[in-house]
Amino acid sequence: MDFPYIVEPRRDTGLYNAKLGIWLFLASEVMLFGALFSAYVLLRVGAEPGMWPHGWLNVYIGTANTIVLITSSITTVMAWVSCKLRQYRRFKFFHALTIVLAMTFVCIKSYEYHDKFTHYEITLANGKFADGHLVERSKDFDLAKKTGRVTIHGHEVDHEVELMDMQRPEARHIQREELTIPATDIKKMERYGPWHHTYLAIYFTLTALHAFHVICGALVIGFLWGPGSRMWHTDPERFTNRIEVSGLFWHFVDLIWIFLFPVLYLL
Amino acid sequence: MSLKAFHIVFITLSSALALGCGVWLLVSGFSAGGMKKDVFFGISSLVGAVALIFYGRYFLKKLKNVSYL
Structure with missing residues (x-):
């Protein structure tokens, strides 16, 4: 039995199955992070005057992580473009770079956590x-x-x-x-653990949840770079769609960080 | 929305962030008690914002035949 719209888009929606699926999933993710951002706003507005922390996080480390994630979104797109242009080796290179950048992000985040737990x-x-x-x-x-x-x-x-x-x-x-x-x-x-202040509680909740998404995304990208890439030789069009879907998830994760960084580090 | 469209949204927001961050650091650097490194990183952030805008234009040109859907 063949499933329809795995490769070609459905005429009425203009989407293939996986793309529709990932957008539905991302919509649920927006609700999850949206609720946590709302919690942050309410905690901050409800704090006693002068008792909401400022400058507890290292802006330069946060900036470094932002640069790492922006670069990784560029490499993800380049991997997808390489698939579209049927350049397999270039795809492999860009996807490997994305994995390295994801690991770099996690390492920097771990250093930040360590810094807080020894403070x-x-x-x-x-x-x-x-x-x-x-x-x-x-x-x-x-x-x-x-x-x-x-x-x-x-x-x-x-x-x-x-x-x-x-x-x-x-x-x-x-x-x-x-x-x-x-x-x-x-x-x-x-x-300076999550129990020390409500700011740190929401900081650890938001950033740990985000880091979990980064790790999951890196695992999916790693699978598509490794064993999953066998599909390239049998069904390159469908494989390219998979790369696009993983890229959409990765962009969502990066976008969350683009909102997290100013909210937690700068404002 | 395709990855192309999402990437453009992402790059637009990233350049806005870099721009905002640059201004924030420059204001902080030139106000009382400001540090030289704030000015340096502020200028770097503004340069980054411009670089992202140019990259966005390059990306749009490169993928002009790919659908936004």
Whole structure:
């Protein structure tokens, strides 16, 4: 039994089956990310004045990731164009580049996550706050038993609100130094995980979901580059359609990042 | 919508982002407490925006025979 409209488009819709399918799927994805973006807006609007963070993320790293994804969308399109022009070797080259760029994105994102999970806000017994990246803990460090000490590379402030806007001119010129704090002086010590602030909760939710999409997209592209590319020799037209469909998904993932980057890093 | 049409939408939005980012960095670089690297990256971002616009034109020319659907 032959399925119709696998290769040629249906006359009334102008679409072949897979393209219609991917657009329906992308519509559901728009609803998913749309709901999360709405959650972000509501959390931000509902935050107390001055308590929504600014400048907690490294804009330059975010920019590097943006460049990586924009470049990967160009290589995906070039792979599709190569298929249309029946240039198999060029297709292989561009699709391999897309996979490398996807992996680069994931590596950079992992570095950013690591940076956040080694970043601590320490509430001191004297009411002040120390903020910075963990350098080392003494072997006997135990916050519950109040033994040992911890060393961070950061700075100290009088009020927590001063840690919120790291984009203001004074905050950008803060001199960070190594601070060794005994456990007896620490009231509370918390890393910059999703539990630390609602901003970080929505940041991790949105970016982790996006990174999951990047990994899934890279797996599909990897399959079409490897074992899936056998179809090229039997049905090149249908294979080209598959590349277009994977390219549409990849562009959607890239487009989400184009909205995520300014919302989370710049505004 | 074909990949061609989606790519054009994507490149348009990317150049708008690069343009906005460039302006944001330049404003930040020239305001009180601004840094030299903000100005450098701001200019780089504007150059990137122009490059994306030129790439978009090249892409449209190259794929003029491919449908938008």
